[in-house]
Amino acid sequence: MIPMNMVTPPPELAAITALQSKLVSALRPILPEHALLWEPEDTIPYECDGLAAYRKMPLAVALPETEAQVVQILKICFDMQVPIVPRGSGTGLSGGAMPISQGLVLSLAKLKKIINIDPFTRTAVVQPGVRNLAISEAVAHLGLYYAPDPSSQIACSIGGNVNENSGGVHCLKYGLTLHNVLRVRGILMNGEIVEFGSLAPDSPGLDLLAIVLGSEGMLAVVTEVTVKLVAKPKLARVIMASFDDIEKGGNAVAAIIAAGIIPAGLEMMDQATTRAVEEFVNAGYDLEAAAILLCESDGTPEEVAEEIERMTKVLEQSGASGIRISTDETERLKFWSGRKNAFPAAGRIAADYYCMDGTIPRRHIATLLKRIQGMEKKYGLGCLNVFHAGDGNMHPLILFNGADEEEWHRAEEFGTDILEACVELGGTITGEHGVGLEKINSMCIQFGEGERESFWGVKSAFDPEKLLNPDKGIPTLSRCAEYGRMRISGGKLPHPELERF
Amino acid sequence: MNAANPIIGTFREQILNAASNKTRLSIEGGGTKSWYGNPNNHTKLDTRTYSGILEYQPEELVITACSGTPLKEIEAALKEKNQMLAFEPPHFGEHATFGGAIAAGLAGPNRISVGNLRDFVLGARILDGKGQDLSFGGQVMKNVAGYDISRLMPGSMGTLSLLLEASVKVLPKPAAIATLRCHIPQEKALRTLNEWAGQPLPISASCWTGNPSGEGQLTIRLAGAVAAIKAAIPLMSSLVNASEVDPQSAEIFWNELREHQLPLFENLAADQTLYRLALPAACGPLTIPSANNEIILEWHGQQRWIKAPGDEATFNLIKQLVSSHGGHATRFKQGASVNPQFQRFTLLSEQVHSKALELVQERLRSAFDPAGVFATKRLP
Numbered sequence: 001m002i003p004m005n006m007v008t009p010p011p012e013l014a015a016i017t018a019l020q021s022k023l024v025s026a027l028r029p030i031l032p033e034h035a036l037l038w039e040p041e042d043t044i045p046y047e048c049d050g051l052a053a054y055r056k057m058p059l060a061v062a063l064p065e066t067e068a069q070v071v072q073i074l075k076i077c078f079d080m081q082v083p084i085v086p087r088g089s090g091t092g093l094s095g096g097a098m099p100i101s102q103g104l105v106l107s108l109a110k111l112k113k114i115i116n117i118d119p120f121t122r123t124a125v126v127q128p129g130v131r132n133l134a135i136s137e138a139v140a141h142l143g144l145y146y147a148p149d150p151s152s153q154i155a156c157s158i159g160g161n162v163n164e165n166s167g168g169v170h171c172l173k174y175g176l177t178l179h180n181v182l183r184v185r186g187i188l189m190n191g192e193i194v195e196f197g198s199l200a201p202d203s204p205g206l207d208l209l210a211i212v213l214g215s216e217g218m219l220a221v222v223t224e225v226t227v228k229l230v231a232k233p234k235l236a237r238v239i240m241a242s243f244d245d246i247e248k249g250g251n252a253v254a255a256i257i258a259a260g261i262i263p264a265g266l267e268m269m270d271q272a273t274t275r276a277v278e279e280f281v282n283a284g285y286d287l288e289a290a291a292i293l294l295c296e297s298d299g300t301p302e303e304v305a306e307e308i309e310r311m312t313k314v315l316e317q318s319g320a321s322g323i324r325i326s327t328d329e330t331e332r333l334k335f336w337s338g339r340k341n342a343f344p345a346a347g348r349i350a351a352d353y354y355c356m357d358g359t360i361p362r363r364h365i366a367t368l369l370k371r372i373q374g375m376e377k378k379y380g381l382g383c384l385n386v387f388h389a390g391d392g393n394m395h396p397l398i399l400f401n402g403a404d405e406e407e408w409h410r411a412e413e414f415g416t417d418i419l420e421a422c423v424e425l426g427g428t429i430t431g432e433h434g435v436g437l438e439k440i441n442s443m444c445i446q447f448g449e450g451e452r453e454s455f456w457g458v459k460s461a462f463d464p465e466k467l468l469n470p471d472k473g474i475p476t477l478s479r480c481a482e483y484g485r486m487r488i489s490g491g492k493l494p495h496p497e498l499e500r501f
Numbered sequence: 502m503n504a505a506n507p508i509i510g511t512f513r514e515q516i517l518n519a520a521s522n523k524t525r526l527s528i529e530g531g532g533t534k535s536w537y538g539n540p541n542n543h544t545k546l547d548t549r550t551y552s553g554i555l556e557y558q559p560e561e562l563v564i565t566a567c568s569g570t571p572l573k574e575i576e577a578a579l580k581e582k583n584q585m586l587a588f589e590p591p592h593f594g595e596h597a598t599f600g601g602a603i604a605a606g607l608a609g610p611n612r613i614s615v616g617n618l619r620d621f622v623l624g625a626r627i628l629d630g631k632g633q634d635l636s637f638g639g640q641v642m643k644n645v646a647g648y649d650i651s652r653l654m655p656g657s658m659g660t661l662s663l664l665l666e667a668s669v670k671v672l673p674k675p676a677a678i679a680t681l682r683c684h685i686p687q688e689k690a691l692r693t694l695n696e697w698a699g700q701p702l703p704i705s706a707s708c709w710t711g712n713p714s715g716e717g718q719l720t721i722r723l724a725g726a727v728a729a730i731k732a733a734i735p736l737m738s739s740l741v742n743a744s745e746v747d748p749q750s751a752e753i754f755w756n757e758l759r760e761h762q763l764p765l766f767e768n769l770a771a772d773q774t775l776y777r778l779a780l781p782a783a784c785g786p787l788t789i790p791s792a793n794n795e796i797i798l799e800w801h802g803q804q805r806w807i808k809a810p811g812d813e814a815t816f817n818l819i820k821q822l823v824s825s826h827g828g829h830a831t832r833f834k835q836g837a838s839v840n841p842q843f844q845r846f847t848l849l850s851e852q853v854h855s856k857a858l859e860l861v862q863e864r865l866r867s868a869f870d871p872a873g874v875f876a877t878k879r880l881p
Contacts, residue, residue: 121782122699144699165645176643178652179620188857195854199781200828201612201803204847204855205881206661206862207619210652214645231701258560260583260673300701302728306676359641361561391642431643439646446646450633457868458648461861474647 019102020059023082027062027104030072035110037061046105049090049097050152053354053408054437058085058099063107067187067223070106074221075191077104083467084189086217088128088160091152093355094436096164096216096472106221108159114138115224122229123182123199128159128222132166135227144229147174150432151340159222165214167432169265169339170296172390176432178213180228186212186220189463199226211458216434217469219462233298236264237308240335241315242289242322246270249291250365252318253389256295257362259314261307265296266390267339270369273384273397277338277345285338286322293320293389294339296332342386343397350382350399354411358422359393359431371421372396379414381407393431394422420445435473443473444480452480508551512663513632515546520630520872527877528659530569531596534605536834538658538879540841546663548600554578555666556640563623563640565668568600575599579671587615587672591759600664606656609759610706610722613698613800615672618655624668625651630870640668653865658880662869675705675724679734680751683743687715687786687798693741694719694801695782702737703729708758709798710765715786720746722755758799765795765806771838774811776819779804780828787822791815811839820847846881 024038037043038060048055059082064070077084083103090097099105112129119142124135132153136145149168150156156166161177162184174180183197197209212219243249249268256263269277269292274285285292295315297307308325315323326332338345346353360368369385376383387394396418400411419429419442429435429442443452455474459466475483519526525543529535548569556565559582566575572592579585589609590602608618624638638644638651654664685693690709697704703725711717721737723730737743746754757763769775778787780803792809799805809815816832823830829847832839849855849862870876 118783119699120695122695123782142699165649167643171643175616175620178649179616185854188861192857193854194857194861195852196858198827198829198852199783200779201800202606202617202656202779202829204829204852205849205858206653206657206865207606207655208858208861208865210619210655211648211650214649219648229699231699233701254560257562260676262673299726300729300732302732303703303726306726306728359643361558361563361640363558363561388643393641393643426639427641428639428644428646430646431641432645434645435647443646448635450629450635451637451647454629454635454637454650454869455647458650458865461864461868464864 016059016102019082023059023080023104026076026080027060027073030069030076031062031064035063035065037063046087046090046099046107049087049092049095051093051095051436051438053402054095054098056099056101058101058103058105061105061107063110065110067111070187070221070223071191071193073104073106074187074189078190078465078467081465081467083470084221085469086163086221088157088163089131089155091156092160092164092436093357093433094430094438096434096436096469098437100471108222109157111223119144121199123226124229125224125226126158127224128162129157132156132158132161139229140232143232145232146227147180147230148177151343158225158227162213162222162225163215163217164432164434167388167391167393169267169388172266172388173262173264174230178210181209181213181225182228183226184209184212184222185224186222188220189465189468194220214434216436216473218459218473219468221468233264235301235304236296236298236332237304238265238294238296238326238332238335239308239311239315240324241293241295241320242286243291243293243319244289244321246291246369247366248319249293250362250369252293252315252320253365254362255314255318256311257390259310261310261314263295263307263311263390264298265294266388267294268292268365268387268389269339269342270385272382273342273386274338276349276384277341280345280348281337281341283334283338289321294335339386342384346384346397346399350401352400352402354398354400354415355433356394356396356398356415356418357430357433358419358427359391360422360425360427362389362392364425364427365389365392368394368421368425372418375414375417379410381411381414383414391431392427416442437472440473440475440479441483443475444483449477452477509628509634509665512546512551512628513634516628516630516632516663516874519544519874523872525877526874527879528604528663528875530598530601531571531594533592533594533597534601537605539845539881541877541879543877548598551665559584561640562671563668564671565624565640565666566599567666568598568603568664570599572597572599572602583674584671585674586621586669587611588618588621589759590618591761593760599667603655603664603667604657604659610708610755610799613707613803614705619652621670622652622655622667623670625654625664626666627654627662627664629662630872630874634665638668642670656880660875660877660880661866662875677725677727677730678748679723679730680746680748680754681721681723681734681738681743682746683719683741685717685719685741687711687717690717690719691785691798691802697737698801702733706755707799707801709802710763710795712795713788713792720754722751763797765797765808769808769834769836771836772811773808773836774816774832774839775834776807776809776816777804777831777833778807778819778823778828779830780823780826784826784828787826789819789822806833811835811843813843816843820851824851844881848881
């Protein structure tokens with residue numbers, strides 16, 4: 001005889017199945033057949049974003065094709081109190097688009113029209129699913145481009161960029177998404193259409209656009225974005241400088257800024273990285289250098305010549321052991337190729353890599369790099385260091401083998417250690433990848449209870465029912481308490497040298 | 502930082518007292534912008550006792566200071582290192598403070614090329630309406646941990662929380678500056694400026710002044726690398742028949758524009774109001790029937806200043822006109838006999854697709870300030 005509990009699914013699963021069929025039948029009338037997925041074989045591609053270590057299956061996935069459908073979906077979910085996880089291209093690196101098992105994934109990927117391009121006012125109105133690079137491509141013939149260029153720009157969507165406040169290699173000079181978006185049209189969880197910002201230089205009331213940018217899909221669902229376009233520089237050239245010592249490289253970064261220069265790009269790679277990428281791209285990197293700096297200048301030919309000369313002088317004074325300046329576009333791209341391919345190169349030399357995203361004040365670059373060297377020994381794992389040196393945003397790539405559960409845990413611990421070091425050095429746990437699910441525990445370290453409570457206050461102001469991406473970004477009080485216990489019992493107290501209140 | 506600071510302790514006490522007595526506090530620094538925004542008679546909270554630069558490392562491009570620090574002290578420290586507050590906040594008086602500049606959220610002529618004040622704010626330490634000492638953001642350029650609460654403070658005019666300290670990004674002063682001036686009708690000036698803005702030209706600021714019929718002069722500031730300025734001057738001059746203004750008079754002009762000391766801004770008649778119009782780049786010349794005085798256009802036409810009668814009918818007409826072009830209008834400064842109770846700002850409910858945001862804003866304010874200590878309505 002089969003016992004009863006073998007034929008009936010466990011109560012939790014039964015509840016999920018019941019909710020799923022209720023949700024699907026509510027959404028079916030408003031969406032075309034192909035725009036609603038719920039069979040596991042269809043929804044499995046949505047179980048994670050770019051952070052593949054975090055996975056969960058959603059109740060269903062909706063792929064609306066119009067803003068009106070988005071409004072209807074939100075209203076239905078609001079009435080049923082079903083949480084929503086908005087999703088763009090799924091390239092995020094912090095698990096911000098990981099599904100909720102009792103929730104709906106709302107993909108904005110099919111809203112991918114460029115609605116309007118206005119060369120006179122240098123603006124473009126685009127739907128959230130438009131890829132970052134597609135905007136620049138669409139306006140290239142006008143001598144314009146969209147400045148923020150995250151490494152994933154070939155695939156990532158503007159809606160995702162808005163939600164992460166994405167940067168890129170040129171944001172030191174051209175700013176983040178925040179500085180390049182004028183207006184966001186979005187839908188609140190209750191289905192109301194709202195507009196943040198405008199085409200005017202400012203808007204009435206509090207600056208809600210500033211808070212929506214980088215809000216990780218927790219405040220509103222973006223349906224339209226007006227971006228600023230800027231004139232494409234006539235020329236760009238890059239200096240590649242070698243340093244036989246990481247400290248000298250770090251100091252050179254500070255010296256360039258102190259000389260009153262804002263380079264278009266200022267990137268650094270450590271020796272482990274240059275060796276890994278050189279094999280991959282043959283860019284001619286100096287493999288003996290402890291660190292390589294890439295300093296780009298752009299503008300008119302006159303401006304570039306002047307700036308290159310000034311930067312070269314500073315780099316020489318900072319003790320660069322070698323300096324090469326790109327002579328043409330091919331060579332410039334070749335110099336950049338290693339930096340741009342650091343991630344795939346990491347993927348070639350290790351089974352998996354875990355990308356961190358802390359930011360620190362520039363003057364601490366060398367300090368942090370030395371600490372990371374120590375951690376490599378402590379955790380028995382290698383680490384490649386590439387970073388946006390100009391703004392202190394580091395991307396250590398921790399190498400590990402994901403098939404080995406224990407090794408992944410060590411990689412996670414390694415990562416957490418790096419983030420704590422960033423906070424201690426006066427920086428932040430995430431410069432551009434977002435908190436998502438991945439860094440939610442680290443939020444307990446960076447912020448006190450009062451700050452976290454304020455974040456929940458902001459969340460509730462937009463989404464009182466807490467249905468929009470509710471498990472991401474901000475940790476609950478109990479989660480932080482639990483995390484605090486775990487960190488202490490798991491080993492020694494982190495940073496015992498710090499005073500604790 | 503210093504949690505036991507006695508000055509902060511006094512502020513906290515004031516806030517907690519107000520909360521328990523159900524009274525409100527009007528935050529004030531040097532009082533140089535006290536006429537801006539809706540007036541109130543609530544008890545003042547004077548920030549000037551909390552003053553001083555806390556951290557400034559030129560190579561980090563960041564300055565951190567207490568809100569009561571004189572703005573001129575900050576600018577002097579930056580000048581010494583050849584750096585600047587690139588958004589050029591107006592002082593409007595000798596005693597302007599750092600916190601006051603941030604709370605007002607105003608920017609000067611450079612805004613069109615470098616961005617708004619809020620773009621430069623990296624971090625803030627505040628006391629909320631519960632007297633909680635909170636820090637958001639930090640001193641680094643890239644930071645996406647948690648909602649960007651520090652950037653809610655600019656332009657909030659003291660209605661959200663008390664700003665204790667802020668970190669703002671600073672920039673190196675440009676290597677070279679030049680100013681060009683020409684006679685050009687308003688319509689052509691707007692068109693030319695927008696065309697130029699789409700080209701890699703080193704324009705940092707623009708100002709058109711003229712009469713309502715469209716006659717006037719355009720002043721353009723170039724800033725950047727020496728070579729870039731040298732190359733741009735002949736190119737631009739020949740296009741609009743402009744001539745270079747001597748550096749000293751140019752500096753005076755841009756400063757008078759920033760500080761509202763040009764003739765249009767002065768001598769406001771008792772029954773008049775100085776209106777500020779914020780408009781999209783696409784907006785051409787606007788005709789306001791009752792505005793017969795000189796007008797000033799800044800930021801390539803995106804910020805316009807007009808003097809017109811201060812009655813509600815005129816403001817309504819201006820609001821409608823500006824809003825139909827996608828912008829908004831403010832009663833920036835009022836003449837002595839204009840009713841001080843007139844709403845100074847365009848309301849969210851008067852803007853397309855913004856009505857629902859009124860509720861969001863209200864909930865946001867009560868999250869930071871449940872007892873309404875800062876609910877002065879100075880900014881609606």
